[in-house]
Amino acid sequence: MAILFKGNLYLLINRLRFMPLSTVITLPFNLIFILFLFSMYYKYFVQNNIIIINGPNINLLGDRDKSVYGNENYEELINRCKSEAVKKKINIDFYQSNVEGELVTKIQESRNTQDGMIINAAAFTHTSVAIRDALSLFKKPCIELHISNIYKREEFRHKSLISDVVTGIICGLGTSGYILAINSIYEMIQNGNK
Numbered sequence: 079m080a081i082l083f084k085g086n087l088y089l090l091i092n093r094l095r096f097m098p099l100s101t102v103i104t105l106p107f108n109l110i111f112i113l114f115l116f117s118m119y120y121k122y123f124v125q126n127n128i129i130i131i132n133g134p135n136i137n138l139l140g141d142r143d144k145s146v147y148g149n150e151n152y153e154e155l156i157n158r159c160k161s162e163a164v165k166k167k168i169n170i171d172f173y174q175s176n177v178e179g180e181l182v183t184k185i186q187e188s189r190n191t192q193d194g195m196i197i198n199a200a201a202f203t204h205t206s207v208a209i210r211d212a213l214s215l216f217k218k219p220c221i222e223l224h225i226s227n228i229y230k231r232e233e234f235r236h237k238s239l240i241s242d243v244v245t246g247i248i249c250g251l252g253t254s255g256y257i258l259a260i261n262s263i264y265e266m267i268q269n270g271n272k
Contacts, residue, residue, distance in 0.1 A: 125169045126193040126267050130159060130256065131184055132174040133200035139225075139253070146226045150253045162257050166264045178206055185212040194219040194263040196256065203228070203238050214243040219266040221259045224249035 135142060140151030150158075156172055163170035171192070173184050181202065188195055195216060202209050203224070213220060220243075227250030228235045241247055245266065248255045 125167050126264070127169045127171070127191060128163075128194040128196065128260070128263055128267075129171045129173060129184075129188050129192045130196045130198075130259075131181060131188075132172070132198045133181060133202045134176040136198055136200055137174050137176075146231075148225070148252045155253050155256060158253070159256050159260060162260050166260065168260070168264060170260070178202055178208060181206075182208050182212045185209065185216060189216055189218075192218065193267050194221075196221045196223055196259045196263060197240070197244070198223045198225070199240060203240055204235055205239070207239060210239045210243055213240055219263050220244045221263055222247045222249075223255050223259050225252055225255060226250060 137152050139147055139155060140149060152174070159172070160170060173181075175181050175184070181199070185195070185197075195213075195218065197213070197220065199206065199209055199222070203222070222238065222240055222244040224247075228238070230250070238247075246262065248259050248262070251258060
């Protein structure tokens with residue numbers, strides 16, 4: 079590898095020797111300009127990827143206690159979120175599981191494929207050190223989401239094990255919290271926040 083680099087460097091130096099001085103001087107500026115154009119293209123035309131991860135029983139929206147979780151079912155929620163993501167030019171993935179280990183695996187996989195995460199860990203919010211540890215390794219914008227206001231419910235729901243490792247928290251706004259979370263994470267990614 080070093081020989082290949084040394085050989086390429088030698089060829090570049092030999093070519094520079096025969097170029098006019100003005101070309102040699104402007105070459106670095108041209109490269110900087112090309113990199114600038116590429117970064118602008120990437121920022122404005124390449125879609126960001128976010129994932130919405132939902133924990134236990136979220137798949138039963140519409141059937142669960144409607145006074146707490148509302149009337150919208152899980153498929154309607156997914157469609158509404160996808161519609162919002164299209165407006166923001168975001169690629170959005172959904173994942174739901176009732177199994178703690180599957181959620182941990184998905185969080186771990188998302189480190190390499192996603193630009194941001196919205197997580198409604200549901201009941202695991204209050205009990206899962208494993209999900210907390212996986213989230214602490216996700217070094218990109220991450221929003222903890224709860225459909226209900228966990229602080230107006232039973233005492234055991236008042237403690238979140240994941241709040242201190244996420245970027246922000248949205249709770250108590252019903253399923254509209256997902257739309258707010260999509261808009262918030264979009265802004266965080268655009269502004270380079272973590």
